[in-house]
Amino acid sequence: MQKINVFDTTLRDGEQSPGVNLNFEEKMEIAKQLERLGVDIIEAGFPASSQGDFRSVKAIADQVKGSSVTGLSRSLKKDIDVSWEALKGGAEPRLHVFIATSPIHMTHKLQMTPDQVIEQAVEAVTYAKKRFPHVQWSAEDACRSDLDFLVRIIEKVIDAGAEVINLPDTVGYITPEEIKNMFSYIKTNVPNSDKAKLSAHCHDDLGMAVANSLAAIEGGAEQVECTINGIGERAGNASLEEIAVALKIRNDFYQATTGLTLHEIKKTSSLVSKLTGMVVPNNKAVVGDNAFAHESGIHQDGVLKEKTTYEIITPELVGVNANRMVLGKLSGRHAFKEKVRDLGYTASDEEINKVFKSFKELADKKKEVTDEDIFALMTDEKVGAAVKYFEVETLQVNYGTNNIPTATITMRNPNHEVIQEAATGSGSVEAVYNTLERIIGQEVTLTDYRIQSISGGRDALAEVFVKVEFQGIESTGRGTAHDVLEASAKAYINAVNRILNRKSGEEQKAEKVQI
């Protein structure tokens, strides 16, 4: 099994993401986490770019000893000198020096001839080698460079002392097949290629950065440069976690491995997301919130029977506690039943089937049905096992800033008669309660009223708790609904029904049902 070195550039190319600006403490915290993750090389910054970056790179090089620390430098003596000052305290000081090799970059940006570029590259590597025991050289925009020019310049920088040759796809242009061919071409045609490791550094402009990095490995790369969560200049870099997990899960194909502690991946991803402010999309491979979540009934059923039906990565592998069954309108009975059991309910198939129907109705109205929602549905069902003396059939409330709130309610009474009444109140809830009291035909004293939302979001269920006194007995009641007034009415009637149940001895029966 071939060992692939992981070169993490979250703190250098990752910080080039528009809008990202990490301070000293943040860079230090990320570097320490990268060390725990076990990356081979941390590119901590670009020391010559600013005082702040110099200070961070220096501190990381001085303090992080579990990974090798490097910094980026142009092919200029002044940049290399500054980099040396920053990196010299590292365990084995390592410089990453680059120059562009594509015709577009050489002509327009550097305004140099290919021969001048070769000369400057060799001069820079030679100069760097006088100080640094390890020098990596990068051919910026290698993937749009002339292959035979690359062969010429690479041979010379290896002779000058570069021990890693990085061939970046700077603008995310190449395809997997092309990059694989490019790496094997360089390996075969550079006469001294055995004296250096080849490295890939891919950008994601066409969404192929990870595929290209893996293809480069097939072509002979022994190092991949990547960032946590794939952050980086423009559309970002190849994402470290995706490459690492692909190599692990498909090592039958790639025959390659990394030295990473994979269960640190999720923690590292969350830390980088928090400190950079770059949110990880829910559907992001490996570290997205949905990476181990199943919502559709057929998938949930499959996973409950055998995880490998729909999971190729175990959540534990990357430090996620467990997979997640998300209950929504596409979920089925198997997952629902499992969730009800997980929540601690003992329920018969008949009860499950009944609540499943209410669950589907709720799921049609709500994006995600949460544990709290299921709890509310189950509690309603269990409490509903007692006699419902009164039951609200329809409820309408007329409210306006210039009107007196009026409620009109149709309700079934203990004699199974449907009665309609209307009443006003100083607010909508009072109007509802006055109307209910009128239908009940006896005084009901409300002694407590509390409302809260179940789970988050605008579409959350409302949950109302009341305490009422009726016929000399006090009882609590609870009601849930999407609408606060409906939940208020349900809670009030629930309390009255409980009192009537208790009076007729039915309450005892209801409490026997195990919740």
Ligand SMILES: CC(=O)SCCNC(=O)CCNC(=O)[C@H](O)C(C)(C)COP(=O)(O)OP(=O)(O)OC[C@H]1O[C@@H](n2cnc3c(N)ncnc32)[C@H](O)[C@@H]1OP(=O)(O)O
């Ligand atoms: C593909 C990559 O990701 S490369 C890394 C990109 N990262 C960064 O640029 C972040 C850090 N950069 C910086 O802070 C600044 O750009 C600095 C400090 C490096 C340079 O700043 P300035 O001196 O103001 O130059 P500026 O950035 O405007 O232009 C870049 C200069 O470097 C030259 N240059 C670019 N790459 C190289 C190189 N590898 N070797 C030598 N010179 C180079 C350019 O041709 C240009 O030279 P010119 O001023 O003679 O025209």
Ligand SMILES: CC(C)C(=O)C(=O)O
């Ligand atoms: C300087 C190199 C490594 C780079 O970041 C790129 O080409 O994208």
